[in-house]
Amino acid sequence: MTITTIAHLLTQELKHTNIELKGWVRTFRANRFIALNDGSCLQNIQCVVDFEIMDERLLKRITTGAALHIKGSLVESQGKGQSVEVQVSSIEILGDADPEEVSKTILQPKRHSLELLREQSHLRVRTNTFSAVMRLRSSLSFAIHSYFNKNGFYYMHAPIVTGSDAEGAGEMFRVTTLDPKNPPLNEEGIVDYSKDFFGKETNLTVSGQLEAEAYAMALGKVYTFGPTFRAENSNTSRHLAEFWMIEPEVAFMDLAGNMDLAEDFMKYVISYILNHNKEDLAFLEQRLEQEDKSKPQNERSTMSLTEKLRFVVDNNFKRVSYTEAIEILRGSKPNKKKKFKYIIDEWGADLQSEHERYLVEKHFKCPVILFDYPAKIKAFYMRLNEDGKTVRAMDILFPGIGEIVGGSQREERLDVLKDKMAELNIPEEDLWWYLDLRKYGTAVHSGFGLGFERLVMFATGMGNIRDVIPFPRTPLNAEF
Ligand code: 4AD
Numbered sequence: 224m225t226i227t228t229i230a231h232l233l234t235q236e237l238k239h240t241n242i243e244l245k246g247w248v249r250t251f252r253a254n255r256f257i258a259l260n261d262g263s264c265l266q267n268i269q270c271v272v273d274f275e276i277m278d279e280r281l282l283k284r285i286t287t288g289a290a291l292h293i294k295g296s297l298v299e300s301q302g303k304g305q306s307v308e309v310q311v312s313s314i315e316i317l318g319d320a321d322p323e324e325v326s327k328t329i330l331q332p333k334r335h336s337l338e339l340l341r342e343q344s345h346l347r348v349r350t351n352t353f354s355a356v357m358r359l360r361s362s363l364s365f366a367i368h369s370y371f372n373k374n375g376f377y378y379m380h381a382p383i384v385t386g387s388d389a390e391g392a393g394e395m396f397r398v399t400t401l402d403p404k405n406p407p408l409n410e411e412g413i414v415d416y417s418k419d420f421f422g423k424e425t426n427l428t429v430s431g432q433l434e435a436e437a438y439a440m441a442l443g444k445v446y447t448f449g450p451t452f453r454a455e456n457s458n459t460s461r462h463l464a465e466f467w468m469i470e471p472e473v474a475f476m477d478l479a480g481n482m483d484l485a486e487d488f489m490k491y492v493i494s495y496i497l498n499h500n501k502e503d504l505a506f507l508e509q510r511l512e513q514e515d516k517s518k519p520q521n522e523r524s525t526m527s528l529t530e531k532l533r534f535v536v537d538n539n540f541k542r543v544s545y546t547e548a549i550e551i552l553r554g555s556k557p558n559k560k561k562k563f564k565y566i567i568d569e570w571g572a573d574l575q576s577e578h579e580r581y582l583v584e585k586h587f588k589c590p591v592i593l594f595d596y597p598a599k600i601k602a603f604y605m606r607l608n609e610d611g612k613t614v615r616a617m618d619i620l621f622p623g624i625g626e627i628v629g630g631s632q633r634e635e636r637l638d639v640l641k642d643k644m645a646e647l648n649i650p651e652e653d654l655w656w657y658l659d660l661r662k663y664g665t666a667v668h669s670g671f672g673l674g675f676e677r678l679v680m681f682a683t684g685m686g687n688i689r690d691v692i693p694f695p696r697t698p699l700n701a702e703f
C-alpha cells in the first residue's frame with residue numbers, strides 16, 4: 224500500500240478503507256487521540272489508538288514532535304470536531320522527540336510570539352501559522368509561473384554573481400575569493416581585484432533587470448524569478464537583505480502597457496490563491512482578527528484578509544502622476560499638522576513609506592500606481608520624458624505594504640542614456656553590453672519588479688517580512 228497524505232484523505236469519500244500515513248504528532252491526548260500533521264494541509268487528522276492492546280512502551284513514545292508511520296482505516300468520526308478519523312491498527316515510531324527537549328522549543332503546543340518563532344526558523348514551519356504562510360508562498364510562486372506561461376513569456380535565469388550595479392545605488396554584497404587578511408594590492412595600495420577569481424570586482428545581483436532587457440530584446444517577452452540581494456542597512460518590517468524578485472521585461476511595450484500588465488498580473492495571482500488556498504487563507508484571516516483585537520481601535524483593519532484580497536481583484540488600480548500625488552500630500556492633514564516624519568513641501572521630494580501608505584490607505588483607499596517621477600530620485604535606466612525632468616517610472620502601492628512593485632519604460636535612446644550615465648558617473652565600460660542593446664535594433668521596452676515577499680505579506684496578512692520567507696537574512700542576522 225502507498226503512503227497517503229492528510230490533504231488527500233480529507234477530500235476522499237472513501238470510508239473504512241485501509242490507509243497508511245506518515246507525519247508528526249502535534250498532540251497526544253488521553254492515551255488515545257493523536258493529532259497528526261504531515262504538512263500537506265493545515266488540518267491534522269485524528270488517529271485513534273486502542274491503548275488496551277498497544278504496547279505500553281510504544282505508547283510512551285508517542286509524544287509531541289515525534290515522527291510516526293501509522294496504519295489503520297479511515298472511518299467516520301465518533302467525536303465532534305472532525306468528520307473522519309483513523310482507527311489505528313499499528314504504529315511505528317520513525318523518530319522520537321524527547322518531551323524534555325521539546326518543552327524548550329516552539330514545538331510545545333501553545334501560543335508563541337512571532338519573535339520567538341523567528342529564533343527557531345528551522346522548527347517554526349511546524350506551526351499552523353507558518354505552514355499556512357509557506358503553502359501560500361508556494362502557491363503564489365506557482366501562480367506567477369502559470370500567469371507568464373499562459374501569456375507567452377519565457378522564463379529567463381539572470382545571473383546571481385554580476386559585475387554591475389543594476390540599480391546604481393551601491394548597495395551590493397561583494398563576491399570575492401581573495402584572502403581578507405592579505406589581499407593583493409596595486410601600486411596605490413588598493414586591493415587589486417584583477418587578481419580576484421573573476422579578474423574584476425563582482426557582487427551579488429541587486430536585480431536581474433539589465434540581463435532581462437538583453438533577453439527581451441531577442442525573445443520579446445521574458446521574466447525572471449530569483450533571489451536578489453541588497454546590502455542596504457534598513458532594519459524595517461519590509462526590507463530583507465536577500466529577497467526574491469519577479470521581473471518581467473517586454474519589448475515594444477510602453478509605460479501604459481507596463482501598468483496594464485502589472486495590474487492584470489497582480490489580479491491573477493491573487494485570484495489564484497483565493498480559489499486554491501481557501502483553508503490556509505481562512506486560518507490566517509482568523510489569526511489576523513485575533514491579532515487586531517490587541518491593537519487600538521484606530522489601527523485595526525476595516526477589512527478582513529479575504530476582503531482585502533477580493534478588493535484588489537475587483538477594483539481598478541488608481542493611476543496617479545507623481546506631481547498629482549505631491550499636491551495631495553502637500554494639502555493633507557498629516558502634512559499640515561506636521562504628523563509626517565518627512566514633511567512634503569517641494570516637488571522633487573522622495574516619497575517615504577508614510578506618504579505611500581497615506582495615499583493608499585487614507586486618500587484613495589485602493590491600490591495606486593504612481594507614475595512619471597522626478598528623474599533625480601529614480602534609477603539611471605528610466606526613459607526621460609519630454610519635459611526633461613521626469614521619467615517614465617511607475618510604483619505600485621498596496622494597502623498595508625506601501626511599494627510592492629517598481630518599474631519603468633527603459634531609456635532606449637543611446638545618446639540620452641549615455642548622457643545620463645555620464646551625469647551619474649557610471650562608467651560606460653562597466654555597461655558596454657547594456658549600451659550595445661541600444662545600438663542594434665533598439666526599441667521601446669518596459670518592465671517591472673515585484674518584491675515577492677511583499678506580495679506574500681499582503682496575501683497572508685503577516686506584518687513582518689521576516690515571517691514570510693523561510694530563513695530571513697537581515698542586518699546582523701544570517702542564522703540557519
Ligand atoms: O524598486 P526596485 O528597487 O526596482 C528594481 O529593482 C527594478 N530593477 C525592477 C524592474 O524594473 N525590473 O525593486 C522592486 C521591488 C520593490 O518594489 C519591492 O517590492 C521589492 O522589489 N524590494 C524589496 N523587497 C524586500 N526587501 C528589500 N530590501 C527590497 N528592495 C526592493
Ligand code: MG
Nearest residue numbers: 618626628629
Ligand atoms: Mg523601488
